[in-house]
Amino acid sequence: MAADLQTVAQLLQATLDPQQHKQAELGLKAQEKFPGFSLLLLNIVATDSLPLNTRLSGALFFKNFIKFNWVDEEGAYKLPENEVITIKKELIGLMISVPASLQAQLGESISIIADSDFWTRWDTLVDDLVSRLTLDNAKVNIGVLEVAHSIFRRWRPLFASDGLYTEINHVLERFGEPFVRLLISTDQQIDANTNNKDVLKQHVDVLNLSVKLFYDLSCQDLPPIFEENLASVTKLLHKYLTYDNPLLATDDDTESGPLEFVKAGICEAMTLYMQKYEDAFGELCKPFITSTWSLLTTIGPETKFDILVSKALHFLTAVASINNHAQNFNNEEVLGQVVEKVILPNVSLRESDIEQFEDEPIEYIRRDLEGSDADTRRRAATDFLRQLLEKFETLVTNVVGRYITHYLAAFNKDPTSDWKSKDTAVYLFSAIAAKGVITTTHGVKTTNSLVDIVDFFQNNIANDLIADTGVEPILKVDAIKFLYTFRSQLTKAQWSAAFPPLVKNLASSNYVVYTYASIAVERVLFLTNDAGQHIFGKDEITPFSKDLLEHLFLLIEKDSAPEKVQENEFLMKCVMRVLIVIKDGVLPITDSVLRHLIKITDIIGQNPSNPRFYYYHFEAMGALVRYAAPSQPEKLENHLYPPFAGILHRDVQEFMPYVFQLFAALLEARPQGPLSEYYKALIAPVLMPTLWESRGNIPALARLLSSLIPRSAADIVANEQVEPILGIFQKLMAGKSRTELYAFDVLEAVITSCEVSAIQQYFPTILTIIFTRLNSNPPEKFKHRFVRFYHLISSRDQSGLGTDFFIQNSDTVQDGVYVPIYLTIILPTTQQLARPLDRKLAVFSLTKTLTDSQAFANKYAKGWGKTCDALLKLLENPPVPVSSDDIGAEVDVDDIGFGVGFTPLNTCKKIARDEWPEVTDVKSWVASYLKSADARRDGAIGGYANTRLEPEAQAVLISYMR
Numbered sequence: 001m002a003a004d005l006q007t008v009a010q011l012l013q014a015t016l017d018p019q020q021h022k023q024a025e026l027g028l029k030a031q032e033k034f035p036g037f038s039l040l041l042l043n044i045v046a047t048d049s050l051p052l053n054t055r056l057s058g059a060l061f062f063k064n065f066i067k068f069n070w071v072d073e074e075g076a077y078k079l080p081e082n083e084v085i086t087i088k089k090e091l092i093g094l095m096i097s098v099p100a101s102l103q104a105q106l107g108e109s110i111s112i113i114a115d116s117d118f119w120t121r122w123d124t125l126v127d128d129l130v131s132r133l134t135l136d137n138a139k140v141n142i143g144v145l146e147v148a149h150s151i152f153r154r155w156r157p158l159f160a161s162d163g164l165y166t167e168i169n170h171v172l173e174r175f176g177e178p179f180v181r182l183l184i185s186t187d188q189q190i191d192a193n194t195n196n197k198d199v200l201k202q203h204v205d206v207l208n209l210s211v212k213l214f215y216d217l218s219c220q221d222l223p224p225i226f227e228e229n230l231a232s233v234t235k236l237l238h239k240y241l242t243y244d245n246p247l248l249a250t251d252d253d254t255e256s257g258p259l260e261f262v263k264a265g266i267c268e269a270m271t272l273y274m275q276k277y278e279d280a281f282g283e284l285c286k287p288f289i290t291s292t293w294s295l296l297t298t299i300g301p302e303t304k305f306d307i308l309v310s311k312a313l314h315f316l317t318a319v320a321s322i323n324n325h326a327q328n329f330n331n332e333e334v335l336g337q338v339v340e341k342v343i344l345p346n347v348s349l350r351e352s353d354i355e356q357f358e359d360e361p362i363e364y365i366r367r368d369l370e371g372s373d374a375d376t377r378r379r380a381a382t383d384f385l386r387q388l389l390e391k392f393e394t395l396v397t398n399v400v401g402r403y404i405t406h407y408l409a410a411f412n413k414d415p416t417s418d419w420k421s422k423d424t425a426v427y428l429f430s431a432i433a434a435k436g437v438i439t440t441t442h443g444v445k446t447t448n449s450l451v452d453i454v455d456f457f458q459n460n461i462a463n464d465l466i467a468d469t470g471v472e473p474i475l476k477v478d479a480i481k482f483l484y485t486f487r488s489q490l491t492k493a494q495w496s497a498a499f500p501p502l503v504k505n506l507a508s509s510n511y512v513v514y515t516y517a518s519i520a521v522e523r524v525l526f527l528t529n530d531a532g533q534h535i536f537g538k539d540e541i542t543p544f545s546k547d548l549l550e551h552l553f554l555l556i557e558k559d560s561a562p563e564k565v566q567e568n569e570f571l572m573k574c575v576m577r578v579l580i581v582i583k584d585g586v587l588p589i590t591d592s593v594l595r596h597l598i599k600i601t602d603i604i605g606q607n608p609s610n611p612r613f614y615y616y617h618f619e620a621m622g623a624l625v626r627y628a629a630p631s632q633p634e635k636l637e638n639h640l641y642p643p644f645a646g647i648l649h650r651d652v653q654e655f656m657p658y659v660f661q662l663f664a665a666l667l668e669a670r671p672q673g674p675l676s677e678y679y680k681a682l683i684a685p686v687l688m689p690t691l692w693e694s695r696g697n698i699p700a701l702a703r704l705l706s707s708l709i710p711r712s713a714a715d716i717v718a719n720e721q722v723e724p725i726l727g728i729f730q731k732l733m734a735g736k737s738r739t740e741l742y743a744f745d746v747l748e749a750v751i752t753s754c755e756v757s758a759i760q761q762y763f764p765t766i767l768t769i770i771f772t773r774l775n776s777n778p779p780e781k782f783k784h785r786f787v788r789f790y791h792l793i794s795s796r797d798q799s800g801l802g803t804d805f806f807i808q809n810s811d812t813v814q815d816g817v818y819v820p821i822y823l824t825i826i827l828p829t830t831q832q833l834a835r836p837l838d839r840k841l842a843v844f845s846l847t848k849t850l851t852d853s854q855a856f857a858n859k860y861a862k863g864w865g866k867t868c869d870a871l872l873k874l875l876e877n878p879p880v881p882v883s884s885d886d887i888g889a890e891v892d893v894d895d896i897g898f899g900v901g902f903t904p905l906n907t908c909k910k911i912a913r914d915e916w917p918e919v920t921d922v923k924s925w926v927a928s929y930l931k932s933a934d935a936r937r938d939g940a941i942g943g944y945a946n947t948r949l950e951p952e953a954q955a956v957l958i959s960y961m962r
Contacts, residue, residue: 003034009044012057022651028061038065038083045102046094052101059098059105066109071116073736088113092128096143103143107150114151119170125151126174133178135185138202145209148175152216160220168220176225179217180233183210187236197247204248204258207240211265215272222277234270234284241266242291253302254352260308267292267311274318289319289328297341303352306377313346313380320387330392335399338388344403346381347427349420349474357474361511362567368481369519382431389432389448397450400432408460419472422460426478429456430485442488442527453489457482466501473510480505480513484520487527492535499524499536503544506551514555518574521548525577534581542585545578549589552578553596562607565600569612576616579623580907590628594639597621601643601655608654615903618658622907625662629669634676637666641678648685653694657902660700665908667707675711683708683716687724692731695738696902702732702742703910706749713753725750726762733769737779744785748792752915756800764812771813774825780832787829788838791845795915803845803853822863827870837912839874840922844915846871847926851933851941865948872956875923927960934961 008031014024031037044050044058066087069078077084091113095106118125132144152171158164189203214233217223226233240262250257270288273281292312299305319325329335356364367376389396407425410418433451434444447453464471464479483490483498490498502524505517527535541548552575556565566572579586579593586593600617608614621640629636644659667679686705691697705725709716716722725746732743747766750759770786794803810818830842849856849867856864919925934941945957 003031003037003040005040005043005047007031008037008040009050009054009058012044012061013051013054015057015061016053032065032069035080036083038062038069038079039086041065042087042090042094045098045106052099055098056101056105059102059109063105063109063112066112070113073738075116088117088122088125092125092132092144092147095147096132096140100142103146107146110147111150111154115154118151119167123170126171130174130178133182136189138189138199138206141182141186141206142202142209145206145213149209149212149216152213155216156219158220164220168217168223172217172223172225176217176223179210179213180225180229182206183214183233183236186210187239194245195247200245200247201258204262208258208262208265211237211262211269215265215269218269218272218277222280227280230280231284234281234288237266237269238287238291241288241295250304253304256304256307260305263295264308264311267308267315271311271315271318274315274322278322285319285325288315289325292316293342296346301345301350301352303350307375309346309377310375310380313342313377313384316342317380317384317387320384320391323391326388326391329388330395332395332399335388335392335395339385339399339403343381343385343400343428344424346377347431348424354474357512361515364512365515365519365570378427385431386434389435393448394450397432397448400428401451404428419475423474423478426461426475426482430482434485438485443485443523445488447486447489453486454494457486462498465498465505473508473513476505476508476510476513477516480516480520484516484523487520487524492529495524495535503548506548506555515568515570518552518555519570522570522574522577525581536581538581538583538585541578542582545582545585546589546592549575549578549593549596553600556600557596560603562603563609566604566608566610566613566617569610569616572613572616572620576620576623576907579620579627582627584627584631586624586627587631590624590632590635593624594636597624598639598643602646605643605647605650605652605655608652611654614655614658618655618662619905619907621658621662622665622905625665625669626908629666633666633670636669637676637678640666645678656694657696657700658905660697660704661905661908664700664704664707664910665905667704667711668910671710673711675708675715679708680712680715683712683719683721687721687728689731692728698732698735698739698742699902699904702745706745709746709749710753713755717754717758722750722754722758722762726766729766730769733773737782740773740778740782741785744789748789751789751792751801752796752799756805763809767809767813771810771817771821774821783825783829784833784838787826787833788841790826791830791838791842792915794845795841795848797848797852803849804855807853807855819860819863823866827866830870831873835912837914839877840919841915843871843874843922843926846874847929850944851930851937857940857944861944861948864944865950865953868945868949868957869953871926872953875926923960930957930961 008028011024011027011031014020015028017024041058041062045055045062047055072078079087091106091110095103095110098106114122114125129144129148132140134140155164155168186203186206190200190207193199193203214226214237218226243259245259248257248259270281270285274285278285292315296309296312296316299309320329329338353364356367368378385396385400404425407421407428411422411425415422429451433448433453433456435446435448436444438444461479461482464475465483480502483502487495502517502520506514506521508514508517525534525536525541529535552571556568556571556575559565597617597620601621604614604617625636625640640662644663647655647659663679663682667675682704685691686701686708691701705728709725716725729743729747729750732739732746735743770789773782774786790806793801793806796802797805807818810821830846833839833842846867850864850871856867916925930941942958942961945954945961949957
């Protein structure tokens with residue numbers, strides 16, 4: 001049976017309707033299983049008679065289908081060979097022929113295929129592209145260049161390697177000359193169509209893509225074809241840096257036109273050449289420097305020029321970073337011109353900035369924050385100024401200092417109508433006061449010694465922070481941002497004075513003010529001194545945490561629409577940080593915090609739209625579980641079960657990995673005692689194979705299952721669920737490096753919780769699966785986990801397991817397989833175990849092997865000696881005790897990548913389990929265990945020591961036994 005076009009087209013159409021979306025997606029998932037489904041999607045994309053949005057939905061679905069179904073983890077095709085061949089043959093021609101909105105999706109699909117296949121399994125691609133280039137058909141050329149750019153841009157962030165250079169050379173041999181010819185013919189077409197608006201615009205679009213490709217092809221090394229033609233190519237590019245044609249201008253002040261993108265791309269490419277190929281480009285760059293300067297001094301303040309201004313400033317920054325070019329700026333008069341004509345126009349507030357501050361506050365904040373990737377004029381101008389400061393510190397500080405004084409004086413003369421002057425002054429001061437990189441953890445770490453930051457704050461800024469009225473909101477934000485930027489420069493005493501007024505600004509009625517206050521409060525609570533201690537700890541924050549949290553929740557819940565509640569991730573990040581800092585100080589206010597967090601979960605679960613917000617939200621829940629659940633487990637289990645179960649029931653994919661982690665953390669908070677009915681009811685759904693199909697769920701599901709098993713082992717055995725659990729272990733092992741470590745989590749939970757009689761029959765199969773993987777060159781991490789698993793079995797002789805149990809089951813798999821595994825994997829890897837608890841476990845395992853294993857007593861006399869040596873080595877490097885509060889919440893959460901994948905919650909990380917918590921002094925345990933075993937076995941251990949050990953090891957062991 002095959003999928004049919006009409007059905008699939010209707011389902012694609014239905015995915016666009018929020019009411020039918022979920023059902024339609026399920027229908028498409030069912031159609032995916034039919035042969036030829038991918039070609040059917042392409043057929044839909046190609047069918048002109050279908051509505052454009054159906055075709056677009058088809059292109060999107062095709063891209064996602066290819067993403068997950070093109071190749072497996074080993075790089076082998078998952079689709080039938082005939083589909084693979086047809087897709088590669090048809091895709092490029094199709095992309096060139098369809099409307100632009102569909103081209104983008106198909107271009108991404110080509111890029112995904114190229115990731116695994118280009119160029120060795122798709123060596124015809126470049127020839128295919130070149131054969132389609134034309135001298136004058138802009139539409140076709142755009143399609144070809146879109147495809148080329150979607151593939152070649154992947155080179156930009158990569159590190160150099162032989163494979164990468166082989167690929168680039170393969171492309172340049174075929175594409176280099178035709179590309180240069182295309183540049184020339186495009187230039188001719190633009191000249192020929194100067195007065196023909198529509199045709200002209202198309203050829204300028206070709207030029208825009210050509211400039212991007214010029215960058216792609218040059219990003220790793222200077223291509224010989226460009227080096228040979230560098231004078232003529234850069235002359236052509238320079239022509240378009242200064243080119244103008246009113247037909248290409250847009251009427252809208254906010255919308256960049258094709259020419260702005262071309263010029264911005266040229267500046268970006270010239271920046272690359274300045275940074276990497278200055279030796280070849282050094283003389284040719286001079287006209288670019290002059291033209292960029294004149295561009296920056298004549299261009300208007302409209303936002304449509306922002307992208308061009310920022311790229312032009314990046315180019316001048318690159319120029320200023322090279323000593324012989326930088327000397328052009330080493331002069332007070334020139335620097336005055338730079339500040340007046342380039343820096344000031346681009347750092348001063350524009351009407352559009354003020355409008356955004358008032359109308360789109362959250363966008364204003366995201367753009368304004370350091371590290372935001374938006375190309376803002378302010379950021380680029382600041383980078384240029386800082387580059388000049390790095391080269392000529394005294395000169396730049398003096399020149400800019402004069403402007404700061406001038407603007408402060410203008411403000412003081414007329415504070416009401418000339419408040420923007422103060423904003424400019426504060427901005428300029430921050431720009432020259434900060435040196436080096438501004439970090440997300442500490443803000444500015446090194447400063448310009450020629451300025452006094454605290455003095456400037458006290459004289460010009462502190463009043464704006466404290467005043468209740470009469471301060472422009474933007475100046476209030478400047479004051480908060482100044483504290484935020486220079487937070488590392490203030491002493492504890494200075495912070496103790498500045499912190500209460502900072503917190504007070506959370507009560508502002510202005511969105512940007514209270515949001516910036518929450519950003520600054522959160523970062524200050526994260527701040528540590530040189531000794532790694534937090535500047536403000538639990539004792540200082542707990543007394544006012546109740547009011548602080550209540551207020552933050554009030555701001556978050558102000559508008560109850562799901563998209564509004566989760567709009568402002570900065571507020572939720574502050575809630576999370578307060579909960580992390582106050583630790584168990586949350587206990588008296590648990591009810592209120594719980595109520596708010598549950599309410600927010602219910603609202604945003606209707607339509608999750610901001611991954612950062614809900615990540616911080618679940619981290620906040622994790623902190624609450626971590627610090628409140630140990631003393632109030634029933635309360636948290638009972639209150640959190642309904643909202644979490646609701647998420648699973650409604651299949652809110654984005655939240656599921658978080659919910660599984662929190663369920664697990666709740667269970668781990670109370671490791672003993674029978675499970676409540678709620679949690680017993682979770683076991684069957686958690687074992688459903690469909691849940692484990694989503695890779696993002698696996699780490700969290702494995703943790704949840706590993707937490708459920710110890711609390712319900714008897715029920716699991718009685719309900720015959722051991723086998724399905726081991727089925728999950730087997731599935732995770734088959735996932736190789738992506739999931740096999742989680743397989744051990746599940747397996748260890750079963751082994752340590754169930755009676756031996758319940759697992760004995762499965763043990764040979766378990767070992768067969770593990771030994772097969774050991775034979776296929778697994779990564780070191782796998783060997784470490786296997787060795788930990790071995791020691792877990794070997795040390796648990798009191799539960800009917802032990803070394804001999806492992807040996808007997810290994811022999812069932814293959815006679816004699818144990819010895820080579822023990823000698824080549826277990827013993828050497830044991831010494832590499834890094835985690836203290838793993839080393840402790842190994843000490844117990846090896847000690848019990850020496851004292852209680854029949855096989856080592858009788859059959860493996862040599863092995864007994866080697867085991868003893870391994871044990872003594874471990875004891876000489878004793879495991880360090882683990883501190884109980886090893887919280888990973890201080891991983892800065894901005895470093896975490898969000899996506900469909902798994903994001904771990906740092907606030908409720910799984911605490912490593914100590915199998916022998918009652919033993920704190922490992923050496924003395926070994927000594928007494930050896931002594932009592934020797935007595936129990938009539939001096940046998942001492943006898944083995946005398947006959948099986950070298951004198952040195954013998955002396956050490958005997959000293960223990962004494």
